[in-house]
Amino acid sequence: xxxxxxxxxxxxxxxxxxxxxxxxxxxxxxxxxxxxxxxxxxxxxxxxxxxxxxxxxxxxxxxxxxxxxxxxxxxxxxxxxxxxxxxxxxxxxxxxxxxxxxxxxxxxxxxxxxxxxxxxxxxxxxxxxxxxxxxxxxxxxxxxxxxxxxxxxxxxxxxxxxxxxxxxxxxxxxxxxxxxxxxxxxxxxxxxxxxxxxxxxxxxxxxxxxxxxxxxxxxxxxxxxxxxxxxxxxxxxxxxxxxxxxxxxxxxxxxxxxx
Amino acid sequence: xxxxxxxxxxxxxxxxxxxxxxxxxxxxxxxxxxxxxxxxxxxxxxxxxxxxxxxxxxxxxxxxxxxxxxxxxxxxxxxxxxxxxxxxxxxxxxxxxxxxxxxxxxxxxxxxx
Numbered sequence: 001x002x003x004x005x006x007x008x009x010x011x012x013x014x015x016x017x018x019x020x021x022x023x024x025x026x027x028x029x030x031x032x033x034x035x036x037x038x039x040x041x042x043x044x045x046x047x048x049x050x051x052x053x054x055x056x057x058x059x060x061x062x063x064x065x066x067x068x069x070x071x072x073x074x075x076x077x078x079x080x081x082x083x084x085x086x087x088x089x090x091x092x093x094x095x096x097x098x099x100x101x102x103x104x105x106x107x108x109x110x111x112x113x114x115x116x117x118x119x120x121x122x123x124x125x126x127x128x129x130x131x132x133x134x135x136x137x138x139x140x141x142x143x144x145x146x147x148x149x150x151x152x153x154x155x156x157x158x159x160x161x162x163x164x165x166x167x168x169x170x171x172x173x174x175x176x177x178x179x180x181x182x183x184x185x186x187x188x189x190x191x192x193x194x195x196x197x198x199x200x201x202x203x204x205x206x207x208x209x210x211x212x213x214x215x216x217x218x219x220x221x222x223x224x225x226x227x228x229x230x231x232x233x234x235x236x237x238x239x240x241x242x243x244x245x246x247x248x249x250x251x252x253x254x255x256x257x258x259x
Numbered sequence: 260x261x262x263x264x265x266x267x268x269x270x271x272x273x274x275x276x277x278x279x280x281x282x283x284x285x286x287x288x289x290x291x292x293x294x295x296x297x298x299x300x301x302x303x304x305x306x307x308x309x310x311x312x313x314x315x316x317x318x319x320x321x322x323x324x325x326x327x328x329x330x331x332x333x334x335x336x337x338x339x340x341x342x343x344x345x346x347x348x349x350x351x352x353x354x355x356x357x358x359x360x361x362x363x364x365x366x367x368x369x370x371x372x
Contacts, residue, residue: 031286031287031370031371031372032282032370032371032372033368033369033370033371034276034280034282034368034369034370034371035367035368035369036272036276036366036367036368036369037365037366037367038272038276038365038366039361039364039365039366040265040268040269040272040290040364040365040366041268041362041364043268043271121261121264122261123261125264153261153297154261154297156297157261157296157297157298157362157364158261179345181297182344182345183295183296183297183344186295186344186358187295212345214354215345215354216344216345218333218354218355218356218357219355
């Protein structure tokens, strides 16, 4: 049993399918009615609050990166780690349904990475991150990158306790993504339009995309970036560093324990 | 399909509350879904069937009820309710609305035996 939450340690989608499961039962006269008014996300919120408090005390900027698969998240992350690793302590949590591939790419930069394999689950939740924090050495006064499972829908609903949430959208995906997947943008702190070097070859209106994203999140910062050519990288790194400088001021050194 | 993990949570709450409210089975469950909660009703119904199987909620009817969220307009300070994301302020037409933080996904009324 795990120490964080008392679970059996089998989170992450172990379940059986019963596809023909249920039948509606009609006519419910005579039953007792209770108004529970219970928040379905409360269990996640408890872990998110706990993670956030850990990040605050350790002066860590945690960045939750959300995008669909293939937006170039990992490439961007590798470039970012290479640019900042000499000055800022960092660590990475990689969320994927299967494989260690992304964590291996990250480790090649020399930055510690932990891969969470979510199995059948389509998103990271605060509980999974809490477990990862038991294993991954958290970089005091540094940055924890959390690369969420490639999915623009499900991760949006789950607060991980992060300080900043960046949504990455590659220009090859089309400018209508904010219309189609509003929640991801509604909860974002930064919209990163990636693969900017491909703009001449695709019909993608940066203006239309960011305008609609602003309807979902007034004042949302947005950046146009290419990890390949380096365009926009400077601006992106500035955004990251601003968040980092602010986050590390809350660092509280642990009191030495007295016997 | 985050709906499945949500439904597992939902069934977990129903089981916990059964002790407190002394019921043995659930006939009907009302789920209140706000505009900020990304859940797909069809996927939710399906997942509820899967997650409730063999529990006291097996066979219960899941009613999905859309609810609105509280918003404040950052330009004219109008306070009101919004039914979906990216709506304009009904008073001044601005899209700069500040939303309540709650994601708006709640288990509402249940009917039990």
